[in-house]
Each structure stands twice: as structure tokens, then as C-alpha cells.
Amino acid sequence: MEQEPDTNVSTTRAANAAEFEDVSLRRGAVLALDHVTLALPLGQTTAVLGASGSGKSTLVQLIIGLLRPDAGTVRTLGEPIDFLNPRPMRKRIGYAIQDISLFPHLDVRTNILLPATLSGWSEAGKSARLDELLQLMHLPRGVLDRYPHELSGGQQQRAGLCRAMMLRPELLLLDEPFSGLDTMTRKSIHEQFLDMQRQAPVSTVLVTHDPQEAINLSHGLVIMKSGRVQQWGPVAEVIANPVNEYVSHLCTALESLPVSTR
Amino acid sequence: MRALFLALLVGGSLAGGGAAAEPVIIGSKNFTENYILAEAAAQLLESNGIEVERRLGLNGTKISFEALVNDAIDLYPEYTGTISEVILGDPRLREWQDVAAAIADRELVLLEPLGFDNTYAIAVTRELARKHQLQEISDLKSLPQLRVAFPHEFLNRQDGWPGLRVRYELPQRVRGIEHGLIYEAMEKGQIDATAVYSTDGEISRAGLVILEDNLGYFPEYRAAFLARNDLPPDVLSILAALSGRIDNERMQELNRTALDRNTSIVEVASMLLTDAGLMDDAVAGPSFLPQLWRNTQRHLKLTLIALALAVFTGVGVAILVHRHEKATHTFLYFAGLMQTIPSIALLALLIPFVGVGQKPAIIALFLYSLLPIARNTVTALQTIPKAYRQVAAAMGMTRRQELRHVLMPLAMPHVLAGIRTAAIISIGTATLAAFIGAGGLGDPIVTGLALNDSSLILRGAIPAACLAILVELLFNALERWLVAPHMRMSSTRL
Numbered sequence: 087m088e089q090e091p092d093t094n095v096s097t098t099r100a101a102n103a104a105e106f107e108d109v110s111l112r113r114g115a116v117l118a119l120d121h122v123t124l125a126l127p128l129g130q131t132t133a134v135l136g137a138s139g140s141g142k143s144t145l146v147q148l149i150i151g152l153l154r155p156d157a158g159t160v161r162t163l164g165e166p167i168d169f170l171n172p173r174p175m176r177k178r179i180g181y182a183i184q185d186i187s188l189f190p191h192l193d194v195r196t197n198i199l200l201p202a203t204l205s206g207w208s209e210a211g212k213s214a215r216l217d218e219l220l221q222l223m224h225l226p227r228g229v230l231d232r233y234p235h236e237l238s239g240g241q242q243q244r245a246g247l248c249r250a251m252m253l254r255p256e257l258l259l260l261d262e263p264f265s266g267l268d269t270m271t272r273k274s275i276h277e278q279f280l281d282m283q284r285q286a287p288v289s290t291v292l293v294t295h296d297p298q299e300a301i302n303l304s305h306g307l308v309i310m311k312s313g314r315v316q317q318w319g320p321v322a323e324v325i326a327n328p329v330n331e332y333v334s335h336l337c338t339a340l341e342s343l344p345v346s347t348r
Numbered sequence: 349m350r351a352l353f354l355a356l357l358v359g360g361s362l363a364g365g366g367a368a369a370e371p372v373i374i375g376s377k378n379f380t381e382n383y384i385l386a387e388a389a390a391q392l393l394e395s396n397g398i399e400v401e402r403r404l405g406l407n408g409t410k411i412s413f414e415a416l417v418n419d420a421i422d423l424y425p426e427y428t429g430t431i432s433e434v435i436l437g438d439p440r441l442r443e444w445q446d447v448a449a450a451i452a453d454r455e456l457v458l459l460e461p462l463g464f465d466n467t468y469a470i471a472v473t474r475e476l477a478r479k480h481q482l483q484e485i486s487d488l489k490s491l492p493q494l495r496v497a498f499p500h501e502f503l504n505r506q507d508g509w510p511g512l513r514v515r516y517e518l519p520q521r522v523r524g525i526e527h528g529l530i531y532e533a534m535e536k537g538q539i540d541a542t543a544v545y546s547t548d549g550e551i552s553r554a555g556l557v558i559l560e561d562n563l564g565y566f567p568e569y570r571a572a573f574l575a576r577n578d579l580p581p582d583v584l585s586i587l588a589a590l591s592g593r594i595d596n597e598r599m600q601e602l603n604r605t606a607l608d609r610n611t612s613i614v615e616v617a618s619m620l621l622t623d624a625g626l627m628d629d630a631v632a633g634p635s636f637l638p639q640l641w642r643n644t645q646r647h648l649k650l651t652l653i654a655l656a657l658a659v660f661t662g663v664g665v666a667i668l669v670h671r672h673e674k675a676t677h678t679f680l681y682f683a684g685l686m687q688t689i690p691s692i693a694l695l696a697l698l699i700p701f702v703g704v705g706q707k708p709a710i711i712a713l714f715l716y717s718l719l720p721i722a723r724n725t726v727t728a729l730q731t732i733p734k735a736y737r738q739v740a741a742a743m744g745m746t747r748r749q750e751l752r753h754v755l756m757p758l759a760m761p762h763v764l765a766g767i768r769t770a771a772i773i774s775i776g777t778a779t780l781a782a783f784i785g786a787g788g789l790g791d792p793i794v795t796g797l798a799l800n801d802s803s804l805i806l807r808g809a810i811p812a813a814c815l816a817i818l819v820e821l822l823f824n825a826l827e828r829w830l831v832a833p834h835m836r837m838s839s840t841r842l
Contacts, residue, residue: 150742176744187739191757191832200753201743233834259742 102164103128103257103289104149109158111144118144119155120313126306131283131290133300135336136310142293145310146259149291150179163256177205180250180288183261187246188234194245195230201252219248222282240271244278251288258290264299276302297336309333371399372583375421375704375785377412378405378798379527380606380613381466381547381571381599385425387617389573389587395627396586403705403785405794408501409434411696411704411784416456416576420703421785423575423587427466429567431458431574433507442567457577459584460591461570464599466547468502468566470512471556476540484562485516488541492519497539499527507567508543515565528797531556545569547596549603550800571599593624607799636807639792644811647788650706650781651774654713658770661714662721663763667751670729680726683719691716691777695784709781709788716777717770724766728759760830761837768823775816779808789815 102125111119118141126132134142147153148160151172160167162175188197196203198219202212220227223244229237237245243263250258264272280303283290294300300307301321308318309332317329328334372393376386383404390400403421406412413435415421431451432441441447448458470485477483480491488494502508503524512518520541525533530542531550544551544558551558571594573587594602598620606616612633621627662683669675689697691712698708732755740750756763782790789808796804827836 147738152738152741173744173746176742179742181739181742183735183739187735189736189739189754189758191760191835192753193832204743204745204749204753233832235834 101128102126102161103132104163104291105159105161106145106148107159107161109148109155109160111148111153111155113144117313119148122158122313122315124308124315124318126289126291126308128289129287130305131292131303132306132308133292133294133304134308134310135294135297135300137295139312140310141313142295142308142310143261144313145308146181146261146291146293149257150176150181150259177201177253178256180253180255180258181261182243182246182250182259182263184263184265187263188242188249190234193231193233194237197234198230198245198249198252201249205253215252215254216248219251222251222278222285223248224278238271239267240275243267243275247279247282255288258288259293260290261293262295263292265294265296272299279303309336371401372423372579373401373403373421375406375412375415375424376404377409377424378407378783378794379545380549380603380798381545382425383613383795383798384602384606384617384620385462385571385573387613388590388620389423389425391614391617391621391631392590392626393583393586395621396582398583398586403787405782405791405798406704406785407692407696407783407794409505411699413574414699415704415785416574417454418699418703419576420699420705422579422583423573425462425571426458426574427569427571428458428461429467429507429569433567434505437506439507439567444570444572451574452577455577457575457579457584459573459575459587461572462590463571463592463594464547464596465568465570466545466596466599467561467569468508468543469546469558469561470541471534471544471551471558472541473534473537474555474557477557477559482557482559484560485512485518485565486562487559488518488520489516494520494540495538496520496522496541497525497530497533498522498543499530500524501527502543512565515563526797528800532800547599547603549600549605549607551600553604553607589626590624593626594620607801609801609803613795613799640807640811643787643789643791643808644815646706646786647775647778647790647812647815650709650713650778650786650788651771654710654774654778655717655767655771657710657714658717658721659767662718662766662770663725666722666725666729667755670726676726676730680719680723683722686715687719689715691780692783695780699784704784704786706781706786708784709778709786713774713778713781717774720769720773721763721766724762724769725759728762729755732758757831758835761827761835764823764827764830765837768820771819771823772816775812775819779812782808 104126106122106124109119109122110117134145136142144153148155149162151162151167151169154169163178167175188194192200198216199212202215225241225244225248229241229245234242234245246263264275267275276299292304305320306318307321307324309316309324311332317324317333324333325337328337374386374390376382386402386404390402393400406415409430412424416424428444428447431447433439436450438450441450444461451458472482480487482488498509503522509522530544531554533539534542534556535554544556546558575584602616602620605611605619606613614631614633618627618631622630665679669679694712694715695708698711702708702711736754736758737750740754745753778788779790779793781788782794789812791808792804793808796802796808
């Protein structure tokens with residue numbers, strides 16, 4: 087596949103949101119990613135599941151070009167990352183992280199609109215998109231004039247999602263966006279996320295350490311441990327055929343959940 | 349917003365400066381007599397229709413002479429003994445003719461002497477003189493426990509204490525003291541002996557006795573204007589009218605009058621000229637408010653220009669280097685080093701390069717302002733959580749956008765605090781700029797020190813303190829305007 091001319095790849099519609107081809111990356115003394123090869127399909131939500139330090143955040147940072155692999159190739163939206171000019175690619179991607187993703191010095195409205203402001207959108211265009219997003223994420227208008235620290239955790243994460251969605255991204259990268267929330271809030275935000283995916287589907291990579299969250303929200307699973315991919319594929323397939331003890335241990339937890347929630 | 353703020357700073361400070369035709373710039377050292385003579389020269393020239401600029405109160409011979417040589421002033425009152433000993437370093441030159449001939453080689457001209465001889469003299473209190481039967485300097489030899497303090501300049505110059513000690517074999521240990529404070533110290537009995545100028549108006553008032561220079565140690569100090577030889581001839585000939593018109597008694601009287609709280613230097617100088625028939629109408633002393641306004645304006649100008657430069661440099665360089673450990677270290681080290689140089693020393697060091705007046709003052713204030721601004725900016729930028737930079741990068745921001753929308757706003761509270769500190773330091777330090785003729789609120793302070801007039805000192809000190817408070821308030825307002833409520837530093841401090 088990699089021998090194919092680049093022109094071919096960029097003109098045809100990419101089949102995968104992101105592809106890793108034998109990617110390794112050392113961070114300090116740790117081998118954060120160890121010969122990772124996988125493909126995250128477009129039009130789906132893929133959960134990257136693993137304990138902390140398993141390399142799952144590294145995976146996401148590689149997709150958006152915040153990190154550069156020591157070896158191997160990362161293709162994002164069908165093209166190898168251009169590290170000299172990664173910005174056009176980044177503008178096609180929405181990125182939200184845990185806790186502090188909103189800028190504390192800007193009110194919520196300015197935060198959400200910032201990507202559009204930087205891209206030179208018109209006021210009318212911005213405000214129309216803002217209305218859409220508020221509705222989609224069930225965020226009350228009242229929060230717009232407040233600063234992030236004045237919002238509840240759930241509202242902050244929803245606002246963070248709104249900002250990630252602002253430019254109608256082709257790919258959404260969510261790095262443990264819901265992990266700081268209490269169970270009730272998390273449950274309701276999960277429902278809103280699924281609702282959003284039904285109304286306006288976006289390819290999503292969701293990093294999480296919570297198996298329940300992974301299975302509730304995603305079509306595919308990537309299971310990571312110590313920088314290595316243990317297994318990846320559609321959720322049902324992984325659950326049905328765990329390749330090793332680590333995966334099967336996780337799957338035991340998954341099987342006890344009602345599959346119908348998906 | 350930041351750009352606007354900077355533009356305001358610079359615009360406001362530059363508006364204060366303006367060019368004029370070339371006036372004759374008159375300097376003086378910072379003691380009463382020198383003030384009077386310089387002011388008299390200024391008034392005499394002005395009454396003859398020549399435009400004059402005053403840079404009075406320069407801190408000592410070195411600064412005054414450097415200023416003259418570097419064309420920062422055109423003339424100032426000097427003394428023959430000082431020229432031969434301190435400036436030319438040739439004590440054999442005693443007569444005015446010899447001194448004038450020698451100084452001519454430096455492209456300077458020493459005008460004819462004004463008349464009096466203001467030599468150094470050793471003074472003791474009347475009680476001490478009576479108690480120990482003191483009459484001449486040799487009598488001090490037997491009193492090693494005497495508390496002696498000399499003005500700093502006398503303490504260090506060759507024709508001062510070092511030579512005096514050797515010639516008279518004096519055993520005392522001596523301390524340095526500000527010239528303006530010696531009479532007060534003598535009157536209060538804090539010191540027993542000091543060096544005075546023989547024309548000081550305070551000698552008789554403070555009840556001091558002058559000891560005879562029985563070994564003829566002190567050279568003559570005949571006062572005369574020392575001027576640049578490129579001055580227009582008419583200026584020199586107008587000033588020549590004062591030659592030989594002031595004898596020792598007259599000078600003592602003028603000095604004493606100047607000590608009177610109700611008579612300003614301007615009035616004393618005017619009295620000198622009208623009494624000598626050189627000027628028809630007396631010049632009124634400066635009225636309080638316009639003077640205060642002028643000083644405040646000048647003070648603000650010095651501080652604001654220096655501060656604007658320091659903001660540009662400090663913030664700018666901090667932004668450039670904060671990601672590089674070594675460059676940051678070097679920069680902060682340099683800025684810190686500047687902070688350790690005593691302000692008067694820094695001002696003096698700058699004179700050979702930029703002369704006296706506002707330029708060295710601004711440079712010195714700039715160097716002092718640099719550290720608080722740079723350090724706060726660097727610290728603020730370096731402590732911004734990495735996640736914000738990641739989110740900014742992931743959003744596709746350029747470096748410039750990241751700086752404008754994320755880094756600077758997050759750093760702003762600390763940056764403002766640094767600028768505020770620098771501003772307040774500058775307002776205080778700028779009072780010292782008067783020592784090198786930069787004017788400002790330090791002017792009345794320096795003059796007040798020379799005249800031992802605390803009300804005059806307060807006329808500079810109080811407005812300077814008010815200015816500092818005003819700046820504090822101004823920065824509070826600025827912070828309210830630039831920084832989101834929950835990120836303000838001053839509000840959380842309260």
C-alpha cells in the first residue's frame with residue numbers, strides 16, 4: 087500500500103481516518119509506542135482503551151502531529167503528516183482533552199468560537215454554527231458569557247466538545263474527555279454524544295481507560311498495553327475472540343454489560 | 349490590546365520631547381555657591397537676550413567636567429585649585445594664568461576669576477576650639493579621638509584629605525558625609541570637625557571656627573566660569589562682566605542669604621546681578637506650581653520613555669528566549685547584573701558615552717526596569733501549563749496566534765505586575781537623575797540637600813511619592829481593562 091503514489095491517496099477519498107504503519111516512539115526512557123500498526127476507519131467511533139501509561143494519548147498526539155514518530159509512518163485523513171506545515175491538516179481535526187482544554191482567560195463564547203475566529207469566519211457564520219452546537223450538546227446559552235471555571239465539569243467538557251466541533255471537523259480526537267466527571271454527569275454526556283453522532287456523524291477517536299465508556303460509545307476497539315497494540319477491530323469481534331489474557335480479562339468486564347446499550 | 353497599550357506608552361512619552369534652537373547650556377555642581385554663580389550667569393545671559401538652558405546640581409566635579417568635555421553643558425562655575433588638582437592632576441599649577449593656559453589645551457576656556465577664593469578650610473565647633481585651645485590645623489594632631497567627617501569629594505581628592513593627612517600627620521579616622529548635611533551634623537554635635545568651603549554662608553551661623561592652614565597646604569580656589577571654547581564670543585564677553593565683582597565677604601553673604609528659607613537661588617542670583625549694576629530688573633523666584641508641574645512632567649517623561657523601552661525589550665526578548673534554557677539564563681543574568689550597579693555609579697559610568705542630562709538617565713532607568721519586566725515575563729511564559737500550548741497547536745494556531753490569543757493573555761497578569769514594579773522603581777530612581785542634570789522631581793531634592801533645606805527636599809519627595817501611588821492606581825485600572833477578573837493579581841492580593 088505504501089508504494090502507491092501520494093497523488094492517488096490525496097485525490098481519492100481516504101478509507102481510514104488514521105493509519106499507523108510500524109510506528110515507534112520513545113518518550114524519555116520509555117518506549118511509548120512499540121511497532122504499532124493499525125487503521126482507524128472513517129465514519130466510526132474507535133475507542134483506544136488501556137491503562138495510564140499504555141501509550142493511548144501518544145497515539146492521539148501522533149495523529150494530529152503534536153508528536154513525530156521515531157520510526158514508521160502515520161497517515162492522517164489519508165495523507166502522511168507534513169510536519170513543516172501541519173496546520174491545514176489540524177484545521178480538519180477537532181481535539182479535546184481532559185480538564186483544562188478551555189482557555190481560562192477567555193469566556194466560554196470566545197473559547198468555542200476561537201477556531202472559527204482564527205479561520206476568519208463571518209460573525210453570522212459563527213453565530214449560526216454556535217446555535218447548532220449548543221443545541222447538539224444541550225448547552226444552555228447562559229454559560230456563554232461566563233468563564234470556564236464558573237461552569238460545572240460537565241458543562242466545561244460539553245463546551246470543549248463544542249469548540250472541537252466548531253470547524254465541522256472530519257475527525258474528532260477526544261483524549262479522556264469525560265474521565266473527570268461524576269457517574270451521573272458522565273451518563274448524560276454519553277447519551278448526548280451518541281445523540282450527536284446520530285444527528286451529525288463524525289469519525290471519532292476516543293481515548294479512555296474505562297471499558298464501559300468504550301463499549302457504550304464506539305464501534306471499534308484498540309486495546310493497548312505498554313506501548314503495544316494488543317488487539318484491534320470491531321467491538322463484537324474483539325469480545326468474541328480475545329487474543330490474549332489481558333484482552334480476555336478486559337472482555338470479561340465487557341461481557342457483563344448489556345450489549346443492547348450500543 | 350497589548351499593542352495599543354504600548355503605543356499609548358510610547359506616544360505619550362514622545363509627545364513630551366521637542367526640539368529648540370541651540371541655547372547656551374549652563375551647568376552647576378550641587379552646592380549653594382555653584383548654584384548661585386550658575387544661576388547668575390544664566391540670568392545675565394537671558395537679560396542680554398540669549399537663550400539659556402539650566403542643568404544645575406550636577407553631582408560633583410567629575411560629572412560636571414565630563415559633561416562639559418562631552419558637550420552636554422557649555423559652561424559651569426569651577427575653581428582654579430580644583431582644575432589643577434582634580435582635572436589636570438598637576439598641583440604645581442597655582443596661579444589663574446597657569447591654570448587657564450593649561451586648560452586651553454583641552455579646548456576649554458577659563459574666564460577671568462570672579463574675585464573670591466573659596467578654598468577648603470577645616471572647621472571645628474566653637475566649644476571644641478575653646479576647650480582644646482585650637483587655632484591651627486596642626487593643633488588637631490594631639491586629638492586622635494576626634495570625630496571627623498568629610499564630604500565625599502574632599503575625602504577622596506588628592507588636594508583633600510589624603511594630602512592633608514600626610515602634610516599635618518593627622519591621626520584621626522574619618523567618615524564620609526553628604527556635603528549638605530555637614531552643618532546640621534556639626535550643630536547637633538554628631539561630629540567634631542569637618543571640611544568646609546571658606547565662603548560657606550553657614551560657617552558663622554552654625555557657630556564654627558576655621559582653623560588656620562598654618563602649613564599652607566590648601567591651594568587657591570579662585571572661582572571662574574569654565575566654558576567650551578566654541579561658545580559664541582558675545583556669550584563670553586557678557587559673562588566677563590562678572591569678573592572681579594564678587595569678593596569673599598560678598599560671596600559669604602550671598603551664600604548665607606540663599607540659606608534663608610524664603611529666598612530662592614534665583615532671587616539671590618538676581619540680587620547679585622542688580623546690586624552689581626549688571627541687570628536692571630530683579631528676576632522673581634520660580635513660583636511653586638509651574639515649577640512642580642515642569643518637574644513632574646520631566647519626571648514622567650524620563651520614566652515613561654525608559655519604561656516603554658524596557659517593556660519592548662524585556663517582553664520582546666523574554667518571548668524570544670523563554671523556550672531556550674541557556675538564552676533565558678544569559679538574558680536574566682545580564683538584566684540582574686544591571687540591577688546590582690548602584691544608580692549613581694551607573695549614571696556616572698554612562699557620562700563618557702552619552703554625556704549628562706536626560707539620555708543617561710533614561711538609559712539607566714531602562715536598565716533598572718529591565719529585570720522585573722523580563723523576569724516576570726519569562727516566569728509567566730514558562731509556567732503556562734503545557735496542555736494549553738498543545739490545545740493551541742492542535743487548533744492549528746500559528747506561533748503568532750498562539751502568542752496573541754493564548755500565551756500573552758495568560759502571562760499578562762504577571763507581565764503587568766513586572767511593569768508595575770519597574771514603574772515604581774523608576775519613579776523613585778528617577779529622582780537621582782537630577783544629579784546628572786536630567787531634571788525632574790529630583791531637582792528640588794538635590795537643591796534641598798545642597799541648601800540643607802528640608803522643605804525643598806519634600807517638594808520633590810512628596811510629589812514623587814504621590815506619583816508612585818498614582819502609578820499603582822493606574823496599573824490597577826490597566827489590569828481591570830486587560831485581565832479577566834479571576835486572573836487579576838492585585839484583586840487577589842487584597
